[in-house]
Amino acid sequence: MVEISFDFKEKLDTTIGGEMHSYCFQCGACVGDCPSARYSKRGFNPRRIVLQTIVGMEEVLLEEGSIIWECTNCYNCYERCPQDVRPVEVITAMKNMAAKRETNPEDVRSMVKTVETKGMTTVLTALVDKRRVDLGLKTLKEIPVSDIQELLTEKER
Numbered sequence: 001m002v003e004i005s006f007d008f009k010e011k012l013d014t015t016i017g018g019e020m021h022s023y024c025f026q027c028g029a030c031v032g033d034c035p036s037a038r039y040s041k042r043g044f045n046p047r048r049i050v051l052q053t054i055v056g057m058e059e060v061l062l063e064e065g066s067i068i069w070e071c072t073n074c075y076n077c078y079e080r081c082p083q084d085v086r087p088v089e090v091i092t093a094m095k096n097m098a099a100k101r102e103t104n105p106e107d108v109r110s111m112v113k114t115v116e117t118k119g120m121t122t123v124l125t126a127l128v129d130k131r132r133v134d135l136g137l138k139t140l141k142e143i144p145v146s147d148i149q150e151l152l153t154e155k156e157r
Helices: 006-013 035-039 046-054 058-062 076-080 087-101 106-118 126-134 145-156
Strands: none
Touching (some): 006 058, 006 087, 046 058, 046 087, 076 087
């Protein structure tokens, strides 16, 4: 049995990116060019996800392993929506809500931890430096990790 949460709708309305979800009239324009909808084995569908927000299906959308993590953030749905609902931003808002609950995927949590400690999503190695030289690219500058950590600490206050 699915529990409907009207509180969830209100939370989403006050979350950056989520405020337009209730304007969706379910036309389906968002699905047409969605690569995740086309290739998902689990049935990713931005129209269905927005409908689930409208009816307040918080536990389904924010549970561990939620289908929202299959969104590629390509913004095709954003460009196609005649109501300016911005489904990708609604989904991103829910990803942020899931991260606060710590129901985001382990690989996402790991990447966030790498950004917090290294300042980028991947760890630089001597091989990366060599490959950049081989490709004629500039070497990467040192990331001011302390600045990133200070910003993250300020955000938590």
